[in-house]
Amino acid sequence: MMCADDHLSCFLVMGIIRHIFEDRHQVVAVVGGSVAEYTAFETYTDYGIFDCDQHIYEPVDCYTGWIEKKYADRTLRIVQRDGEELFMAQDRQIQLDNKVDECYRPGSLKEMLKSMKAGADQGGYQWMTMDPAFLDRDLRLAQMDRQHVDAAVLFSGSMGLFAEHFLTDDDVYWASSWAYLRWMEEVWGFGAEGRIFTSPTISMRDVTKACEQLDWLFARGCKAISICPGPAYGRSPGDPHFDPFWARIEEAGAVVCYHINEAMPGYKASRSGMWGQEEDPTFYTQSAWQWAWAYGDQPAMETFSALIYDNVFGRFPNLRILSAEHGAEWVPGLLTKMDKMRGMGRNGRWIGGQLAERPSTTFKRNFRVVPYWEDDLTSVLEATGTDVVIGGSDFPHSEGLAFPTQLVDHLGMLSHEQQRFVMRDNAMQLFGLV
Template identity: 35%
Template sequence: MATQAQVKPAASKPLYTGPIFDADAHFWETDEAWSAYLPEKVKADWGITFRKGPSGDFAMYVGPRKVEISADHLFEDGRVPAPGKLHEWLRAMKEGKAEIDLHVPKTPDMMEPEARLALMDRWDVRGSILFVGNMITAISYLDQPAAAYEVLNAYNHWLYDQWKFNYKDRLFAAPIVTLMDLEKACDQVRWCIKHGARLILMPMGPYNGKAPAHPDHDPFWAIVNEAGLRVVFHVSEAIYMKDHMAVWGEPVQQSRIRQTAFVWMHGYSERPVVETLSSFIFWNFFERFPNVKLLSAENGAEWVPAMLQKMDKCRGMAKNGYWPGGQLKERPSRIFARNVSVVAYPEDNIKAIIDQVGNADWILMGSDYPHAEGVEEPRIFAEEACKGVSDADTAKIMYENGMRFMGLTP
């Protein structure tokens, strides 16, 4: 007979036990990502390197410019923050144990597709969207069009070599596309489509003083629409906020440790994604390009109910006003429901969000693996975010909505 010390409580059944589609996962780049295709003529001023600078910090540099945020988490020995351990690290800091080391060596599944598929099989993840690694922090530094296309095109070439854009209809890597130059953007997206891209990652905000959905950009969107591409707006520094933050005396492109709550709230939070998505809807974009689907990734979802309510109200207020893309034929909230999906945070109150919006058909899960901010493995997302949510809606969030977003059969 077992003693009391030997008796272990039975493991509780997971809240969700079905298959998973992970709509927000990442990789870490190999060294070749930064040099394999980059032309020599731009390496000095725009090449991405990792080194110790005058301050002694090991950080990422775009040409001579230090990417301040990178010094918060990069190590010269290549270690990275442990997946899903951010909350544990913050708790240790609160308890006065800031010296705790939650950094780990990169593993093969973080850097190449077959190892990632093997990990996904263990987790019963049927498909996953893959976003960039350290490049996400450098995009806002690529503020000169000619150089930006050289750097991004070189990076996309490496991404295709390393991961493919569609790996066995299970891993969907997102090349980066920018509308800074219309002709080059058209060439860029054609190349992505030719190489099998099912979705693209674009920086949030306007381009050249115009909304991305402005008719001047229609030649680009016609290509995207014909291919039925998904377009993703992933959290990053939206560089168009730089000028707005400046009038408040709030600098951007700085270490997160020194970033103020004001910038977190207004410059690096929901505002860029709300402005970007609502702009597409108010410009009547989907009337012209119904095959394009948009996704917000790693911006959370708690802003959605207020955005939908406000868009519907403002449509009524502007009913007899100026509609540069043509008057909307139906409520913005209905247009959103057909054309936009959102990856929620695991800490979001998803039940409250569903109750306010009325359905869960647009919500996707994302593990953020292998980043520290997400969950250690995808199934934990349901445990954290789906308490009180119906079984049917949980299945939508964890699997069905993501599959449908990618045009796959659940």
């Protein structure tokens, strides 16, 4: 799960740590009388993996420390007021129940659900003090060594996901976006060493400005970029209007990542309003209907089908798409529906021209999907084969796995060779490392 109070594992209050202590091997969080251990060195494979869904956390000055002075009091920022820390975007206060020096313990949601299933009294997610390795590139590389992670795609953990939605002033937005990119380059880099592939978010609100950012990123070795799912400011992202954008990505050989996030601005509000739903709920006050039809895999499926139906891959056949943290159980149904509706819509408008092949064929070749550990992967694999499924842990978020290699425990239907392909080799091919 993610938020716009978004995938802010460190920004959502659901549990209380009573004691935290560290020793050489582990961090132990004592929550409501129960003890849960985070052992940072446990591994489940005999090979190093390529994890396609990990996260960083940002310091509070990741915008203000790198932005032009005239925008510093309008960008995303933390301000102190009456002894409180307030999260601000332009003149708007964003409600966050957090302390920026703490985060949820990796994998604690899974353990909470297991405890609840067993009838244990579990108060909520488990907190821990922020691990320095979640904030520092060199420490993270050392942590990856201990965890048997050879390489990883690192997505923003919090503030890097907000700008698209909360900064409505275009000048403030683009200044803030550039500030974040400069921060990311200095602190994390973009993957030139072949291990940490950060995936900065690029907006499609202005194709010329977006292309300028792509040129800057690719000149610095960036191998992955992220885009919010959903329509692109009144257009399909597959509209030929965006061809200069897609052309640059294909030429650079970069991977396009769609990580779970709030869809493009206005998506949830317009859809919710038509159904009598609250138009701008916080993450945890979304209705069940909004969880099902205005968030998560729903905008992702609409986006992926638009890219295919609008023939983006006919014009740019080497584009590669990575879907992260949308799960994978939706894939078989989407493949069937896309193929069927291609026939139903044969007399309709085709923005990029008629397709030369079945949509499902395009999807299987150009898309890779990170499943949830709890997904029914047998049915997914029956529909797609192993080529589409790619490993990711969501580390260090609470919703993911405590140990990145642990996903292999949920791949028992596969041979050892197939497991290795999902956990490592598929991503190595995706990023051109083999």
